[in-house]
Amino acid sequence: MAWRYALMITPVDADAADTDFSPTFAEIDPSAPALTVGELSTQRGDGIFESIGVVDGHAQEVEAHLDRLAHSARLCDLPAPHVGQWREAVARAAAHAGSGEAVIKLILSRGVEHGPAPTAWVTVASAADFTAARTDGIRVVTLDRGYDIDVPARAPWLLLGAKTLSYAVNMAAIREAKRRGADDAVFVSSDGFVLEAPTASLILRRGDTFVTPAPNGGILHGTTQLSLFEHLEARGFATAYETVPAADLASADAAWLVSSVRLAAPVIAVDGAALPHDAELTASLNAYLLSPRD
Numbered sequence: 001m002a003w004r005y006a007l008m009i010t011p012v013d014a015d016a017a018d019t020d021f022s023p024t025f026a027e028i029d030p031s032a033p034a035l036t037v038g039e040l041s042t043q044r045g046d047g048i049f050e051s052i053g054v055v056d057g058h059a060q061e062v063e064a065h066l067d068r069l070a071h072s073a074r075l076c077d078l079p080a081p082h083v084g085q086w087r088e089a090v091a092r093a094a095a096h097a098g099s100g101e102a103v104i105k106l107i108l109s110r111g112v113e114h115g116p117a118p119t120a121w122v123t124v125a126s127a128a129d130f131t132a133a134r135t136d137g138i139r140v141v142t143l144d145r146g147y148d149i150d151v152p153a154r155a156p157w158l159l160l161g162a163k164t165l166s167y168a169v170n171m172a173a174i175r176e177a178k179r180r181g182a183d184d185a186v187f188v189s190s191d192g193f194v195l196e197a198p199t200a201s202l203i204l205r206r207g208d209t210f211v212t213p214a215p216n217g218g219i220l221h222g223t224t225q226l227s228l229f230e231h232l233e234a235r236g237f238a239t240a241y242e243t244v245p246a247a248d249l250a251s252a253d254a255a256w257l258v259s260s261v262r263l264a265a266p267v268i269a270v271d272g273a274a275l276p277h278d279a280e281l282t283a284s285l286n287a288y289l290l291s292p293r294d
Contacts, residue, residue: 002126003030005096007089009120011108014080021085025092030123038112039119045166047109047119048072052090053260054102054124058292059094060260062087064223068163069106075162078108079118086122093124101127103261109165130262134286137268137277138183138257142246143173145187145195149243152218160218170198184257186249186270189217194244200257200265201225204244205278207253214241224258224289231288254278256285263289 010024028034040046050065066083073080086106093104102124109119152160159166177185186202187195194213196202201222204211210232215221229239249255254276255267264285266277 005124006030007122011120012082014082018084021088041109041165047165050106051260052104054097055290056099057097059090060293061223062090072162075159089122093122097124103127127261133265137266139269140184140186140267141177141180141182141271142188143185148191149189149193149217173198188246192246194246194249195219197257200259203256204252205254209238211240211242213244224260
């Protein structure tokens, strides 16, 4: 990953008036040390983040990502981010993204242990090349997430609907998928319902209806999935949020893992069983996702 730019942020109160936030920003060398050893993002994964896709210097779906950052902050009892300040930080980062595809990361940490304030920063780096995943497709395995679908409602302190920095389980799931000869994983609840992938949302096609698991099982509401549903509805397709039994995954007419940087990766096999792949539709979805979107 080629780092292009990094910006440390001194957070301001969410209710502060919009102003010139330049004094709250400090450009730093993205290849140099920047965090203290007491930083809770590294010690405990105690913080939240967003990844924003950038195409030819245009940051995609910025408002949706800022809304989700604020939602995660509420769930994690972090200070509410000032949307105007973070919007300006994203614009500064996007200006350094250059041509092609890149990724902007927004990070808001609880800060230094026993410190007075949170730590916040924004980075931009070159995106990985996902051409093969978008065109050839990916193979997935289903993995038990370890809880029933009603657990998030009963135990909100598990933060299952927040995009937190605690991604060790997600990365372990991807490693397990690769050990099983697949490219990625799809989590299922212990009582047999489809959830999401470790770093992506899931969309299934049934005829002319596109379905994603309802966000009632601790599922992160995907910004790319929301955008694609709007696009599909404009094309005359039906969309739906449903509680999807795990058995329905292998019987779908098509399926995709979608995210802000990988975009739409068609699923070509589930637990070793082949799944239909609509290459023409996939290409059109990715063409839309690569177009400028606000």
